[in-house]
Amino acid sequence: xxxxxxxxxxxxxxxxxxxxxxxxxxxxxxxxxxxxxxxxxxxxxxxxxxxxxxxxxxxxxxxxxxxxxxxxxxxxxxxxxxxxxxxxxxxxxxxxxxxxxxxxxxxxxxxxxxxxxxxxxxxxxxxxxxxxxxxxxxxxxxxxxxxxxxxxxxxxxxxxxxxxxxxxxxxxxxxxxxxxxxxxxxxxxxxxxxxxxxxxxxxxxxxxxxxxxxxxxxxxxxxxxxxxxxxxxxxxxxxxxxxxxxxxxxxxxxxxxxxxxxxxxxxxxxxxxxxxxxxxxxxxxxxxxxxxxxxxxxxxxxxxxxxxxxxxxxxxxxxxxxxxxxxxxxxxxxxxxxxxxxxxxxxxxxxxxxxxxxxxxxxxxxxxxxxxxxxxxxxxxxxxxxxxxxxxxxxxxxxxxxxxxxxxxxxxxxxxxxxxxxxxxxxxxxxxx
Amino acid sequence: xxxxxxxxxxxxxxxxxxxxxxxxxxxxxxxxxxxxxxxxxxxxxxxxxxxxxxxxxxxxxxxxxxxxxxxxxxxxxxxxxxxxxxxxxxxxxxxxxxxxxxxxxxxxxxxxxxxxxxxxxxxxxxxxxxxxxxxxxxxxxxxxxxxxxxxxxxxxxxxxxxx
Numbered sequence: 123x124x125x126x127x128x129x130x131x132x133x134x135x136x137x138x139x140x141x142x143x144x145x146x147x148x149x150x151x152x153x154x155x156x157x158x159x160x161x162x163x164x165x166x167x168x169x170x171x172x173x174x175x176x177x178x179x180x181x182x183x184x185x186x187x188x189x190x191x192x193x194x195x196x197x198x199x200x201x202x203x204x205x206x207x208x209x210x211x212x213x214x215x216x217x218x219x220x221x222x223x224x225x226x227x228x229x230x231x232x233x234x235x236x237x238x239x240x241x242x243x244x245x246x247x248x249x250x251x252x253x254x255x256x257x258x259x260x261x262x263x264x265x266x267x268x269x270x271x272x273x274x275x276x277x278x279x280x281x282x283x284x285x286x287x288x289x290x291x292x293x294x295x296x297x298x299x300x301x302x303x304x305x306x307x308x309x310x311x312x313x314x315x316x317x318x319x320x321x322x323x324x325x326x327x328x329x330x331x332x333x334x335x336x337x338x339x340x341x342x343x344x345x346x347x348x349x350x351x352x353x354x355x356x357x358x359x360x361x362x363x364x365x366x367x368x369x370x371x372x373x374x375x376x377x378x379x380x381x382x383x384x385x386x387x388x389x390x391x392x393x394x395x396x397x398x399x400x401x402x403x404x405x406x407x408x409x410x411x412x413x414x415x416x417x418x419x420x421x422x423x424x425x426x427x428x429x430x431x432x433x434x435x436x437x438x439x440x441x442x443x444x445x446x447x448x449x450x451x452x453x454x455x456x457x458x459x460x461x462x463x464x465x466x467x468x469x470x471x472x473x474x475x476x477x478x479x480x481x482x483x484x485x486x487x488x489x490x491x492x493x494x495x496x497x498x499x500x501x502x503x504x505x506x507x508x509x510x511x512x513x514x515x516x517x518x519x520x521x522x523x524x525x526x527x528x529x530x531x532x533x534x535x536x537x538x539x540x541x542x543x544x545x546x547x548x549x550x551x552x553x554x555x
Numbered sequence: 556x557x558x559x560x561x562x563x564x565x566x567x568x569x570x571x572x573x574x575x576x577x578x579x580x581x582x583x584x585x586x587x588x589x590x591x592x593x594x595x596x597x598x599x600x601x602x603x604x605x606x607x608x609x610x611x612x613x614x615x616x617x618x619x620x621x622x623x624x625x626x627x628x629x630x631x632x633x634x635x636x637x638x639x640x641x642x643x644x645x646x647x648x649x650x651x652x653x654x655x656x657x658x659x660x661x662x663x664x665x666x667x668x669x670x671x672x673x674x675x676x677x678x679x680x681x682x683x684x685x686x687x688x689x690x691x692x693x694x695x696x697x698x699x700x701x702x703x704x705x706x707x708x709x710x711x712x713x714x715x716x717x718x
Binding site: 346 | 664
């Protein structure tokens with residue numbers, strides 16, 4: 123009976139097919155009744171606390187539906203809780219529906235015009251609270267508070283770091299051929315609030331976020347020679363990482379934000395270098411003939427994984443952060459490129475190049491257990507979600523247009539992240555407080 | 556550098572083509588030529604007509620110069636030695652089937668190989684800058700081998716007059 127009701131609810135919500143596939147890990151069903159409000163207060167912008175409570179509820183459901191691990195039921199107006207019930211919900215009716223977790227909350231107007239948003243997550247079977255969080259935000263920033271509620275629900279149920287109040291930087295593209303422009307942009311992880319960071323120049327690639335998403339390092343073509351620049355997210359101020367005129371590209375921050383690893387040309391050789399993100403001289407870490415590129419620090423900052431074609435084909439290598447102890451990680455057929463170390467340190471994402479094109483995947487950090495996650499033929503540039511359970515990547519369509527997708531590690535179909543323009547080269551930030 | 560120039564001089568001397576003869580007359584050591592007063596577009600056209608092509612192609616992920624590429628570059632070097640007033644940008648490209656960072660490095664390597672070859676044949680280094688577009692400016696869209704091959708290229712572009 124329980125099962126039948128769950129499936130009924132799932133069908134109504136147009137569930138992803140895989141949620142019902144036998145053999146797939148089942149998503150935890152979470153009920154999201156509408157957020158409450160103690161009294162409906164009109165706000166300066168013409169909205170009201172009740173209207174925002176409803177919008178926030180829908181946003182939380184959308185956030186959680188975008189994960190493969192939580193499966194939201196609702197929101198449904200008839201499940202409305204009164205304000206006092208938010209902290210004392212009844213559980214039997216949710217148990218009857220096979221619901222595992224419950225999220226309740228409220229939106230309350232403050233005397234200073236701001237809003238208090240509170241969220242509570244409960245274990246339905248045990249009837250106990252898993253976590254609660256409260257936020258005071260400007261009325262216009264209710265989305266951030268809703269994302270924080272989504273994060274509370276996700277972390278409470280899965281135990282993994284949340285991914286909702288995070289940013290994705292990417293390259294916003296328009297035009298085609300020689301007239302194509304590529305600008306560094308940033309969106310919230312749900313694709314909203316797009317911000318363009320490089321307005322002046324026409325061409326930039328490979329933006330990479332600093333750990334707290336305050337700065338983006340990217341490869342600029344301003345002046346005709348690719349070189350690494352940094353732009354402050356808050357005020358758009360830009361500076362070059364290096365003072366020389368050599369070709370440099372493929373920047374990547376250490377997890378403390380203090381260092382940037384990157385590639386720089388040395389004659390016909392491309393080698394990995396490292397420099398302080400605040401400036402200073404570059405230190406050369408690799409000298410092997412060939413192309414060494416796409417460095418990525420381990421989360422503890424002790425090691426760097428990178429791509430090298432020193433053996434004849436591109437393969438992944440690991441070295442200590444001072445360049446010592448270089449050893450090869452991948453030996454399988456095909457080319458392995460563009461590695462990124464996961465935030466939890468356990469895995470390495472990569473792009474595999476073979477006869478059937480470019481696909482993305484991941485392996486354990488020791489190089490074993492490689493698994494391909496996308497169908498190609500033009501998927502590349504996998505970057506980790508802060509949860510280490512999902513990847514964001516770029517897919518080039520048959521028409522040559524680029525779009526951003528995200529995929530969970532359990533092998534479900536990738537889903538598109540909607541952006542206002544064509545997008546490429548995504549990179550996902552950590553959670554900012 | 557001295558060794559390279561010596562090799563270049565020897566190679567130039569060994570070339571018995573009409574182009575090489577012109578080179579000797581208009582070599583760098585001779586009196587500076589009068590400034591050319593026509594536009595860069597006209598020069599570009601002249602460059603293409605005189606040298607056959609401004610683009611050379613590569614195989615696979617290689618930056619090695621094949622026989623047709625070398626012949627084209629020797630013709631370009633001969634023309635460029637006559638036009639010390641022109642600043643040249645050597646722009647390397649890679650195929651869309653490559654990954655983004657690797658493609659940028661491959662393009663840079665190809666451009667550097669072309670620059671070295673032009674210098675070997677007597678073009679002053681100061682006239683030549685090398686850069687890479689990676690796979691960001693494909694000449695032919697698509698994922699066919701023909702499209703990939705068309706994008707594995709270096710284009711020698713006359714950028715501006717140095718004077």
